[in-house]
Amino acid sequence: MSTPTETPSTPSRSRKGPTRSEVSKAAILEAARDEMAENGWRGFSVDSVAKRASASKQTIYRWWPSIGAMCVDAALALIPDAPDGGRDPQERITALIIPLEAAARTGHGHAVLRVALLAAADDKDAGEVWRAWVGRDIRQPLRMLLAELAAKRVIRRDFELDDVLEQLLGPIFHRLTISRAPVKEGFCAEQATAFLRTYAQF
Amino acid sequence: MSTPTETPSTPSRSRKGPTRSEVSKAAILEAARDEMAENGWRGFSVDSVAKRASASKQTIYRWWPSIGAMCVDAALALIPDAPDGGRDPQERITALIIPLEAAARTGHGHAVLRVALLAAADDKDAGEVWRAWVGRDIRQPLRMLLAELAAKRVIRRDFELDDVLEQLLGPIFHRLTISRAPVKEGFCAEQATAFLRTYAQF
Amino acid sequence: MSTPTETPSTPSRSRKGPTRSEVSKAAILEAARDEMAENGWRGFSVDSVAKRASASKQTIYRWWPSIGAMCVDAALALIPDAPDGGRDPQERITALIIPLEAAARTGHGHAVLRVALLAAADDKDAGEVWRAWVGRDIRQPLRMLLAELAAKRVIRRDFELDDVLEQLLGPIFHRLTISRAPVKEGFCAEQATAFLRTYAQF
Amino acid sequence: MSTPTETPSTPSRSRKGPTRSEVSKAAILEAARDEMAENGWRGFSVDSVAKRASASKQTIYRWWPSIGAMCVDAALALIPDAPDGGRDPQERITALIIPLEAAARTGHGHAVLRVALLAAADDKDAGEVWRAWVGRDIRQPLRMLLAELAAKRVIRRDFELDDVLEQLLGPIFHRLTISRAPVKEGFCAEQATAFLRTYAQF
DNA sequence: TATTAATCGAGACGGTACGTCGAGTCTTTAC
DNA sequence: GTAAAGACTCGACGTACCGTCTCGATTAATA
CATH class of the missing domain: 1.10.357.10 (Tetracycline Repressor, domain 2)
Structure with missing residues (x-):
């Protein structure tokens, strides 16, 4: 992976209330990948992702500025780090x-x-x-x-x-x-x- | 241009009723290009094209198998024929x-x-x-x-x-x-x- | 029957071309009755009648002022003449x-x-x-x-x-x-x- | 009135999300009555009702099984309760x-x-x-x-x-x-x- | 320990668009 | 001149999604 979205560098945890649910995030990205593979870009829908991930649409919109950004994030999570290239x-x-x-x-x-x-x-x-x-x-x-x-x-x-x-x-x-x-x-x-x-x- | 849509192999008017309105076709492709430039692919809508072209959605679906095919046709109409390349x-x-x-x-x-x-x-x-x-x-x-x-x-x-x-x-x-x-x-x-x-x- | 629409009393047959095709009219009314029975009033459609009767929509609009009038005509054709009532x-x-x-x-x-x-x-x-x-x-x-x-x-x-x-x-x-x-x-x-x-x- | 639509037998708010908007319901029925009076049954359209009520079509279809059922509901709301009949x-x-x-x-x-x-x-x-x-x-x-x-x-x-x-x-x-x-x-x-x-x- | 603020699921809301069907008109070919 | 065929514009169908909002439940820091 390559840390696509900036995790906020653990900023002292000052807020009240619960923090972001990483299990929800993972489920959403996983569901998003499945939906992307099945339906393409124009056929992709937030409703379907939310339903497949058993998540609320609000949760998705809370963490990504647009569904396109979420799609890119979901794909970047699949890309491994670059290997060491040697000398050639x-x-x-x-x-x-x-x-x-x-x-x-x-x-x-x-x-x-x-x-x-x-x-x-x-x-x-x-x-x-x-x-x-x-x-x-x-x-x-x-x-x-x-x-x-x-x-x-x-x-x-x-x-x-x-x-x-x-x-x-x-x-x-x-x-x-x-x-x-x-x-x-x-x-x-x-x-x-x-x-x-x-x-x-x- | 490069004749994107197939001209029907039977050019002779054999069927009964009216034929395809070339005026409509041109207006639709023109409107489609404008909408494509303005709204992108996911934001592209057949309704908007129909309204802008003063055409019916039915007419669009009658002649193109999908809106994507129409978009490609609209773009191909912009591409000129290849020039003669010379000898080099x-x-x-x-x-x-x-x-x-x-x-x-x-x-x-x-x-x-x-x-x-x-x-x-x-x-x-x-x-x-x-x-x-x-x-x-x-x-x-x-x-x-x-x-x-x-x-x-x-x-x-x-x-x-x-x-x-x-x-x-x-x-x-x-x-x-x-x-x-x-x-x-x-x-x-x-x-x-x-x-x-x-x-x-x- | 009760002569719902006035047949023009066989008026001298002076025009050129074919006259109103009574066989078409009968087919249309028959098709209309079937469609009425199957689809109700709001679900009734002229297109379906035309297709079922192998008639052109134009032919229907030529002879009836509205589809409702045609429906009434189609039904009236089913109503027999009143019998003689006797004295009671x-x-x-x-x-x-x-x-x-x-x-x-x-x-x-x-x-x-x-x-x-x-x-x-x-x-x-x-x-x-x-x-x-x-x-x-x-x-x-x-x-x-x-x-x-x-x-x-x-x-x-x-x-x-x-x-x-x-x-x-x-x-x-x-x-x-x-x-x-x-x-x-x-x-x-x-x-x-x-x-x-x-x-x-x- | 006579309580046309069934009040849900479970009056206690048991489900999670939001409940039915009574404001929307009233606006829809009011708009439906106007449209009914203006356009009749075959000319009645859900689109017009939705537009007139500033409601979404989805909201209408969510609460009524068909537009006809909604029309009946809208009319029943006009019918007062029966008076007491006396002895005669x-x-x-x-x-x-x-x-x-x-x-x-x-x-x-x-x-x-x-x-x-x-x-x-x-x-x-x-x-x-x-x-x-x-x-x-x-x-x-x-x-x-x-x-x-x-x-x-x-x-x-x-x-x-x-x-x-x-x-x-x-x-x-x-x-x-x-x-x-x-x-x-x-x-x-x-x-x-x-x-x-x-x-x-x- | 109670309060409080943020999160989460669920889902209703006003809208826009989908792809199809139908209305009524018009045009073309066949007879 | 009449008819079948069918293309045309326009509008409505019932459904799917969008992005927003509201609701009850839950969770963790603050008081």
Whole structure:
């Protein structure tokens, strides 16, 4: 996992009354994933999630700013942490995006990720949650890595970080959403290879 | 345009009653594009389109199997025909995908294409319409072109057609949907260049 | 039958083209009766009648001012002519209303009459058609008969014709519509008897 | 009034969430009466009632099994309780049915009652609601009264309760629905008189 | 220990939209 | 000229959800 929503860093617990029920939260996210996989984004409904999780709609609206944000959260919970990449440039780039491949290859992860991407593209709040996660877990480490590779003259310097991000993520997103084809093992490694060939220092 | 909806193979007026009103069809697609740009995919409503087009919902459901299919049709009408590519391999590849760039750079084309992509990813019928268009206007010509380039030893032979398609289309789709950044002029040309570098014959 | 709508008395056949198709009319009324019996008044639809009769909706609207009027026509076609009443006052009164009883006791006549009454009560045109028929076939003969009976001192003179009509017709209409109980043989005779007892000359 | 809708046999607030909004209920019935008077039965629409009452359609369907049942409820709310009849047989019979006359003579009561009767005749649920009310407020007291009068030899014994009911109610229903004539004061008293003359013990 | 504030489930509420059906009109082809 | 076929706009159907609100029950810090 990657701590998608900020847990409020345990702020001294000053309020009266009961605190947030983590068991409710988990049940809601679990139910949300099932509903996402079954009904897609437009067919997704808060009522169904609440009923399936035996939760109240109010509880959902209390903790997420929009249902799209909840969908993204539910999907992010499926994405494992990035592994250590070793020393090889291709492996280090692959390591940044392979958690997505891993999530897409487990259970209904493919469908859940698809709906999360649709939510991020269609809903303001969901988009912010998604881009915040990508920024922290992929974009920022990628920026460091590319700077290092450029300094070592492994790759050229004339690239736009966001263009690279799109070339690395675009293909897998296309596969998850439009073509819906299964994500083969090694798919992300291929993208990393393609990137290095494209930007290789000649 | 690229004749998105099939013209009926029997052009001769054989049935009795009245025929499809082309005025209505145009008004509906126009209204659909406006609604798509304004409200996104989940916020898109048939009622609004019908009202804006002064059309009946029945008329919409009569001619499209689902609202998603109509959205894809509405977007496809924005995409111009592919230009002639000349002789240069990079230009010939670019020519296949540049109509998408052109559509994304005109008026509300960016938003309309985004919603069409979301519809294609979220709705079965819409996905079929979209993939049918891609298959005819991009995938099939691309297959021919790649076979020719491989025969001339410009590119390697060990590629999967669908992987290439995803590498060419994925980045622009990501930009249209997730990052929502404007599509710069020459964006598609860059993808073609990247592809040729990746698959260059060494 | 009682010639509910005026057939134009075979007027010289001067126009071109085919004249009104009597076979169409019969099919429409037959289909209408079936639909009335199956779906009631609020559930009755012109589309269904047209489809069942293999007729065009236009044909229906061409010949009846409203669907209610058509329903009343369809029901009136079920009502036989009044029999000759003989000399007995009770029998003569019974004879005026017994056609309704007869119609209500055949096939789906009960349901058809119910819907016709609902149409007559709910639709302006239907009401006029119904009241025209009642006026000609019941009210007018009843007026003559009551005048004769009053002259012979069989009944009192202080009655309102319309009150009498309501006392004679109200019970059978109530049975057809609200209670939906079967109309027993002799039901109308009982009403006639009750009327004579009520207005008997003492 | 006569408590048309069943008060729930469990008066104690046992369930969790909110209870039925009586404000909404009153607004809906009021709006329904207006719509009934304006548009009749076939022209009556739930959408219009909801809009006029500033209520949601869902709220209507939550509490009534059908729109017809709601129409009957709306009309029953106009009918006052039966007065005390005194000792005179004619007055005691009149007292049972005079609430209908009273309702029919106030404001748009005539039209509202008409539509309620049409609903009761055309819609299963509405018919049940109507017959339940008639059974409790008219038929049952009438049965007791007639038994008493028969025991006192005021009337004959050979009558069918439902036939009597039809003779008492049929005329006023005919007037409300088919003839649409105003209900004169004393109309119900006349029916009671007619009944007593008809069934008088000779 | 009692009070109090926040949480939770359940679900009613006013609304908007769904996809279908029907009304009444109009247009086209067949006879 | 009449009829079948059926497309058209418009409006209503009964259902599903949205996001908000209210209710009784529960839970934990405060008094």
